[in-house]
Amino acid sequence: MDILIRRALEEDLEAAGEVTVEAFVGDGHTPPDSGYVQLLRDAARRNQEAELLVAVDAHSQAVLGCVTLAVGGTEWADIAAPHEGEIRMLAVGSAARGRGTGEALVRATVARCRELGLAGMAFSTRPAMEAAHRIYERVGFRRTPERDWEPAPGIDLMVYSITF
Numbered sequence: 001m002d003i004l005i006r007r008a009l010e011e012d013l014e015a016a017g018e019v020t021v022e023a024f025v026g027d028g029h030t031p032p033d034s035g036y037v038q039l040l041r042d043a044a045r046r047n048q049e050a051e052l053l054v055a056v057d058a059h060s061q062a063v064l065g066c067v068t069l070a071v072g073g074t075e076w077a078d079i080a081a082p083h084e085g086e087i088r089m090l091a092v093g094s095a096a097r098g099r100g101t102g103e104a105l106v107r108a109t110v111a112r113c114r115e116l117g118l119a120g121m122a123f124s125t126r127p128a129m130e131a132a133h134r135i136y137e138r139v140g141f142r143r144t145p146e147r148d149w150e151p152a153p154g155i156d157l158m159v160y161s162i163t164f
Helices: 010-026 036-041 043-049 101-115 130-139
Strands: 003-007 051-057 063-071 084-092 120-125 149-152 155-163
Touching (some): 003 101, 010 036, 010 063, 043 051, 063 101, 084 101, 101 120, 130 155
Antiparallel strands (some): 051 063, 063 084
16 A cells, blocks of 8 residues: 655545544544544544644545644643654544554654754653554653653553654
8 A cells, every 4th residue: 555644635624624523523532422532533623733643545546544732832742852753643543543543644754853853852642552652662762651641530641752
């Protein structure tokens, strides 16, 4: 499968939202009745207020996955400092898994952060998201346990970071 990573277009937004919900709810990371589901589905907002990158099939243009990229100090950044970029809501649809889609999206965020002149990246992940952790480590991110945090009781987040 040929995968193209690009900034989301208007026609990608509905599918990007659905892929994000599929990944987070379908994999059991977010309960289907959580208020977070609405935020996951709202790809248009993420595209407007941050940068939404999509992985699309190079032939059909079908959305395979997406990731939100935020610069530290902006509304979408939870943990990144102003000189860092932050990955949010990395999601790959089940039909596109195991084909390098997630890694391509992560590598695209690294490239974009370098284009923006940022010094590195830092972002949060849930402990159970082990497939994503393997991708992050392959790309060169390292665990940064001193930055781990808990946004709400019982929600433990691990931090990965990289310096350019």
